[in-house]
Amino acid sequence: MLDKKLEICTVCKSSNIKLLKIFDIGRSYICNNCKSIINDPLVNTDSVYDENYYENNYNAIIEDQKKTSYEILNKLKDLSVENNKILDYGCGTGVFLYCANNLGYEQLVGVDVSKDAITFAKKHSNNKFYELLKFNTTSELKTQQFNVITFLDSIGHIRNIQNIFKNLIKNRLDNNGERIIVIRTPRINKLYLWYIKSIL
Numbered sequence: 185m186l187d188k189k190l191e192i193c194t195v196c197k198s199s200n201i202k203l204l205k206i207f208d209i210g211r212s213y214i215c216n217n218c219k220s221i222i223n224d225p226l227v228n229t230d231s232v233y234d235e236n237y238y239e240n241n242y243n244a245i246i247e248d249q250k251k252t253s254y255e256i257l258n259k260l261k262d263l264s265v266e267n268n269k270i271l272d273y274g275c276g277t278g279v280f281l282y283c284a285n286n287l288g289y290e291q292l293v294g295v296d297v298s299k300d301a302i303t304f305a306k307k308h309s310n311n312k313f314y315e316l317l318k319f320n321t322t323s324e325l326k327t328q329q330f331n332v333i334t335f336l337d338s339i340g341h342i343r344n345i346q347n348i349f350k351n352l353i354k355n356r357l358d359n360n361g362e363r364i365i366v367i368r369t370p371r372i373n374k375l376y377l378w379y380i381k382s383i384l
Contacts, residue, residue: 190224193217195345220339238277238304246279252336253283256366260332261287263364268331271295271356273348274338278305278313285311293328329358334366 190213192199198217205212213222257280268291272280275294278301284292294313296302305313333352339345349365357363 190222193220194222194224194342195220195339197346238300242277242304249279250283252368253280254287256280256334256336256368257284257287257289260364260366263362268361269293269329269358270332270334271330271352272334272336273352274335274342275305275313276301276338278309278311280334280336281305281311281313282309285309291330293330328356330356331358331361332364332366333357334368336366336368339367 189203190201190211193201193213193215196215196218198215200216201213201222202216203211204214204221210223210225213224214220215222268289270281270284270289270292272278272292272294275281275296276298278294281292281294292311294302294305294311296305296313302313305311333356335342342348353365357365
């Protein structure tokens with residue numbers, strides 16, 4: 185049996201949300217204010233995607249993910265963001281950082297809640313990938329800051345996104361130089377660049 189119906193958007197806190205679909209394991213909503221897709225309850229990705237899922241499905245989706253990743257990275261280059269430190273929050277199998285590395289970006293870190301996705305990412309790349317829990321507790325990362333933070337198709341999976349944003353902006357965005365947050369949502373399949381000139 186499903187829990188009670190979601191009443192506010194977990195991203196922008198608007199009550200202007202619409203039920204899209206009911207599944208056996210939950211519901212999907214769209215926020216009419218911020219256009220985010222929200223799943224309720226959030227799915228434990230490790231219970232849905234095991235280690236074999238990534239190995240068996242990687243080739244089917246890799247080319248689309250690479251294309252999108254290079255489009256985003258080219259936009260960053262247009263903004264003169266090159267060779268900066270990038271944090272990919274919700275990195276999945278690490279395709280975005282793999283592409284960034286191919287374009288010469290060197291200081292790259294990916295975090296994801298799925299240990300199987302992180303294992304797969306580490307196996308296919310030399311970049312630094314961490315499970316979310318380890319990212320928040322590993323001493324070498326506690327004070328590390330980034331010029332670019334990306335959320336690519338991940339914000340709809342994060343329950344406390346406002347707190348995450350505040351924490352990342354306050355503690356993880358570098359105060360020196362340009363700072364950019366990149367958000368891409370599956371809803372409209374477009375790239376959004378938020379150029380941060382003043383931080384909260």
